[in-house]
Amino acid sequence: MKTAFSMTVCAFLLTACATPSELWTTSVTTVLESSSGSNVHGIVKFTQTYDQVLVTGEVWGHGRGSKGFHIHEKGDCSDPKAMSTGGHYNPGTAKHGAPGSGHAGDLGNLVFNDGGRAAINMKIRGVSITKGGPNTILGRGLIVHADQDDLKTDPTGNAGGRVACGVIGAPAGLTY
Numbered sequence: 001m002k003t004a005f006s007m008t009v010c011a012f013l014l015t016a017c018a019t020p021s022e023l024w025t026t027s028v029t030t031v032l033e034s035s036s037g038s039n040v041h042g043i044v045k046f047t048q049t050y051d052q053v054l055v056t057g058e059v060w061g062h063g064r065g066s067k068g069f070h071i072h073e074k075g076d077c078s079d080p081k082a083m084s085t086g087g088h089y090n091p092g093t094a095k096h097g098a099p100g101s102g103h104a105g106d107l108g109n110l111v112f113n114d115g116g117r118a119a120i121n122m123k124i125r126g127v128s129i130t131k132g133g134p135n136t137i138l139g140r141g142l143i144v145h146a147d148q149d150d151l152k153t154d155p156t157g158n159a160g161g162r163v164a165c166g167v168i169g170a171p172a173g174l175t176y
């Protein structure tokens with residue numbers, strides 16, 4: 001059933017749109033640059049297929065352990081502590097929580113190894129990466145935190161400072 005549905009939607013998009021690749025499977029990259037005086041950097045790719053967004057990539061330069069990882073409201077990394085990104089992206093009325101049950105921007109934690117690297121491989125739903133799409137995250141902020149997200153304390157997860165910041169879909173230093 002699901003396959004049949006997705007093929008139907010795909011066929012519709014292929015006939016309806018001159019550039020189906022932009023709507024159907026598209027990806028955008030985010031460069032995470034250090035903030036709050038950290039050495040944390042990363043590259044994260046968001047790839048959309050019709051009902052979910054795959055998030056892959058790597059972050060390095062952090063201490064060992066679990067560290068909060070969120071999409072924030074604004075794609076503005078101009079503040080040295082990245083406070084200019086605002087709070088967690090929350091198009092609904094959710095309280096902070098675990099991925100899939102809290103804010104749309106709640107991506108949980110990245111797990112850093114002894115070498116300070118974390119691989120990212122997660123799927124998120126309820127957002128899009130298309131310009132003007134439903135709950136689009138294009139042009140919003142992506143933040144790695146100093147501490148672990150406890151997945152419950154509203155509205156921040158008590159994850160501490162903001163040690164890396166990027167703008168989803170924009171090269172480093174640029175904003176939409």
Ligand SMILES: [Cu+2]
Pocket residue numbers: 068069070071072088143145159
């Ligand atoms: Cu955050």
Ligand SMILES: [Zn+2]
Pocket residue numbers: 070088095096097102103105106155156157
């Ligand atoms: Zn949150």
